[in-house]
Amino acid sequence: MEIHGHFDEKFAAVREEFELNFTEKDDVGASFAVTIEGESVIDIWAGHRDAAKTLPWEEDTIVNVWSSTKPMYFMAALMLADRGELDLYGKVTDYWPEYGQNGKKSTEVRHFMSHSAGLPGFGEQLTMEQLCDWDYAISVLERQEPWWEPGKVAHYHAMTQGFLVGEIVRRITGKSLGTFFREEIAGPLNADFHIGVDPAIFPRVAEIIAPPPLQEGDTPEPPAELRDRINGTPPCFPPHTNQPDWRQAEIPAANGHGNARSIARIASAVANNGTVDGVTLMSPEGVERIFDEQITMDKGTLGMGYGLGALGAGAPRDSKVCLWGGAGGSTHVIDMDRKASFAYVMNQMNHDLVGGPRGWMLQRRFYESMGLVKPRERYGVSS
Known part of the structure; x- marks a missing residue:
């Protein structure tokens, strides 16, 4: 098949793996990008941006990347902390007094960043219209009680985290998170990534394609803290997420739109200690805050926002890596040791919640091409 873009020839195995995502792993349209020291070494794309396969995936195609958006607001909070405007260990109520209602006064900003605030759901059912209404969603979160003592445990705040961190950004800067971003x-980085999409660029947005239905019995029993609770998030899968209201809204935990190139570009600023191509977003000390370990969630270590550890990136075990990923399979990965950034995005979703094997194997092939890990035939634990 035809793969567009560019890659250094030493990364030919990455290109071959990318093609396998289409021929063996059901990709419809996708892009993958890698930078090293801010320089693009891989930027490839292929396939189609619609389920009917009538529209080609092009160089400027963007797509909803789900939770691969989350590092965008991690960066926003880290930048404000680096400027001295935000204390990540301070009380949320220092910036957002109304949040202290109903037993939440002890919540610290870092609890928002580490999924340990105790509000993984809205506590009452929202419609899509209400979810897309920032002020309404915030008012709902303000009046909820925490589902557990803030900071005690971590469960994925899949949708709520973006509102929680985003409101802190808004209270400090007077700007919506999408505007600040x-x-x-x-x-400043000339990155084609959007939290709240201008309708003028809708023609460039790829159609999100839903994963096949889950088989009966595939849904695990929820942990004790989540039982008998109302998540409240309305259906956020296609076709709902291909509609104008979803695309235009600022739902920072889930509806950022971009391509692999733009994610890797933004992540390259972190990979290069806060500065890339003369643009400084934060100091090296500001970047280092990412690696301040907070809590464990689903056997993974969480730093200040990002997940930590090389295993999720396919990197050598001792690598200094921070990362996140999105529902359906997208990835957002930073390797500090090699000043490298990686991103994979696609429109055909699978049932992975935070990244998945398609992106992982592309990253693995990169490290294999660099002679840093042993070749592996399939997705699994790195060496």
Whole structure:
């Protein structure tokens, strides 16, 4: 099949793996990108941006990347901390007094960043219209009680985290998270990534394709803290997430739109200790805050926002890596040791919640091509 873009020839195995994602792993349209020291060494794309396979995936195609958006607001919070405007260990109520209702006064900002705030759901059912209404969603979160003592345990705040961190950003800066991100991160880096999409660029947005239905019995029993609780998130899968209201809204935990190139570009600023191509987003000390270990969630270690550890990246075990990923399979990975950033995005979703094997294997092939890990035939634990 035809693979577009560019890659250094030493990464030919990455290109071959990318093709396998289409021929063996059901990709419809996708892109993958890698930077080293801010330089693009892989930037490839292929396939189609619609389920009917009538529209080609092009160089400027963007797509909903789900939770691969989360590091965008991690960066926003880290930048404010680096400027001395936000104390990540301070009380949320220092910035957002109304949040202290109903037993939440002890919540610290870092609890928002580490999925340990005790509000993994809204506590009452929302419609899509209400989810897309920032002020309404915030008012719902303000009046909820925490589902556990903040900071005690971590469960994935899949949708709520973006509102929680985003409201802190808004209280400090007076700007919506999407506006702050555009003006302070994406704009200076010339990155084609959006939290709240302008309808003028809708023609470039790929159609998200739902995964096949789960088989009966595939849904695990929820942990004790989540039982008998109302998550409240409305259906957030296609076709709902291909609609204008979803695309235009700022739902920072889940509806960022970009491509692999733009994610890798933004992540390269972190990979290079806060500065890339003369653009400084934060100091090296500000970047180092990412690696301040907070808590364990689902056997993984969480730093300040990002997940930590090489295993999820396919990197050598001792690598200093931070990362996140999105529902359906997208990835957002930073390797500090090699000043490298990686991103994989696609429109055909699977049932992986935070990244998945398609992106992992592409990253693994990169490390194999560099002679840093042994070749592996399939997705699994790195060596």
